Amino acid sequence: MRYVWNLVAIASIVSAACPYMDGEPALKGRSEGSNEQFLDQFTVDDSDSYLTSDVGGPISDDHSLKAGERGPTLLEDFIFRQKIQHFDHERVPERAVHARGAGAHGTFTSYGDFGNITAASFLNSTGKETPVFIRFSTVAGSRGSADSVRDVHGFAVRFYTDEGNFDIVGNNIPVFFIQDAILFPDLIHAVKPSPEKEIPQAATAHDSAWDFFSQQPSALHTLFWAMSGNGIPRSYRHMDGFGIHTFRFVTASGTSQFVKFHFKTKQGKASLVWEEAQILAGKNADYHRDDLWEAIESGNGPEWEFGVQIFDEKTAESFPFDVLDPTKIVPEELVPFTPLGLLKLDRNPRNYFAETEQVMFQPGHLVRGVDFSEDPLLQGRIYSYLDTQLNRHGGPNFEQLPINRPHVPVHNNNRDGAGQNYIHLNTAAYSPNTLNAGSPKQANQTVGNGFFTTPGRTVTGNLVRKTSPTFADVWSQTRLFYNSLIPVEQQFLINAIRFETAQLKSSIVKSNVLIQLNRVSHDIAVRVAAAIGMTAPDADPSFYNDNKTAFVSIFNTTLPTIAGFKIAVLASVSSPGSLTQAAELATAFAPSKVTVAVIAERLVPGVNATYSAADASTFDGVIVASGAESLFGTNATASTFFPAGRPAQILGDAYRWGKPVGVLGTASGVLAAVGVPRGDGVYVGDGHATGFVSGFEGGLGVFKFVGRFALDS
């Protein structure tokens, strides 16, 4: 038997767990290593080992202990009881929101020494590296729901800094639905499936959600972002992250400024279209999870530039909105983005449960140099995460789980509780004490590099249950967002609202929705009303503005990289030439890190997937190889290997969903057969792939050919 916790690992666990050992804490400086190195000490390697009981003795567990071969199982069978009991307790409560997600490890590298704006140590020198773990998620769906549902997406980042863990528990949308944390249960009850039927899963296309949105119009701005492409990103790699709330950066000497945290994707922002996203939810419910995993495994780990919008409190007073209101962005025209460093994900978790499921982020995981603002949504979150995590873990020691442990020693007087990992040696577990020479000592701004609240941060006021009047205008920025989209994005947004509201049963809710939409734009209200058999209210220009901001549109840019994209080459086993050409295409696309999946009737060497399994929604572009044309059009050979018309459907869907499509050599005739007109994003090549590939790569960078989508006239 070999239970592979090697001695070195055990020694480091002991020293990690015993922060009161003689001399320097053993883990000091470990944050310079990767998360992988840190987590190595907790891994279990079962290779070449015998099965053991939970307490280490070798056993066999493939039969229960019975009284006779046909007799009942005996109570004395501790092996049976241990195995079944552990299984019975395998699940922990899923997250109350953001249950569905995927995570990965990486590194943050600071661009410089930013001591002039923050005392945060992970930003105090050029090139300083800090391990990170990110978890992406959707909000409303259960743990097993599909990745490509329309939703706000979680973007939670943990920095394992050398002064403790710092979490930015953000989203991919820079604003939130409500302005006061006390409304969160109301929002989530309205959005989650109906209590009696538990329908629909992971969707807001139902009455209670829109009832809440129209009664609580602070929701409009976020709702508009969610109904736009931001609600259905191409992947986790293709979205930005935002801290949403205003926070403070504080320098070591105590001067502070407001900051908004941003993570800007280096892959470019990209979005699916709605029908594609819906079909994808059935064809590959794990699409985003897969994409992230594959990108990292193939060395194309995603990157984000981390930075802030930084401004002093006096400047904030000059803005026409309140920066404490989480339904507002600070347009980058008012305060530009200051880049601080680069975040790169480069390692997948080794155990989903231990790492991704057990990671517990908290807005209250702060480090020296960062402070809260008075945003009432943020204030409530500081409580909620700790509380819900106690429920998920069943006790207060979840911070000791490997994925949650800081990479620096923990010294405090918190003791005991279920699952206590540490063997505390200090018997004077209180402060002040003399019996342990006063340790652990209080640390603050001047002593011990301690966390400190911004000096001079003041609040005054009567006790009230009210929203600040400075939070009242919830329509102007919703319109600002809409104005800033290109026409096709506006159309997608309107179509999304049409799709959702057409499923509402209550005409009162529908007319309340129109009242609110009309306060954003009469045009939107009219266009939605037309789809749901209602009449829009009269225009109310007192609400309207023509302002625009850059940086919010998704569809008007070309992606800076296509690495990690996947294209399908449609081939046929009855045309060996088409398979050869598919293989040549795979080689030709390899330098740009685009993967080619060869699709054919059945699996033979060189074929990656069958027509019955493949779907356009899972590819970023589709090419028909020369020789595969017999599978298309009215004379297509019937096959028992795939549903009738599937090859043509893959090509046609790819075109309808705005993707680049291509045909080579004798396959060029399939365009007409499938009804795909020649035009932007349709690439026609000769029998060889030469010259064709670079054009197609350009098409992948365009990503969506927006001219193919209809606009309301």
Ligand code: HDE
């Ligand atoms: Fe959360 N949120 N939230 N939220 N949130 C949780 O904490 C909550 C809000 C966000 O990948 C829960 O550990 C309240 C805004 C993310 O593990 C819970 C309010 C933003 C994640 C909770 C908000 C977020 C959560 C459930 C209103 C963007 C997933 C499990 C005041 C800035 C983190 C958990 C992960 C998770 C409460 C609003 C982002 C219930 C009360 C605004 C990314 O505590």
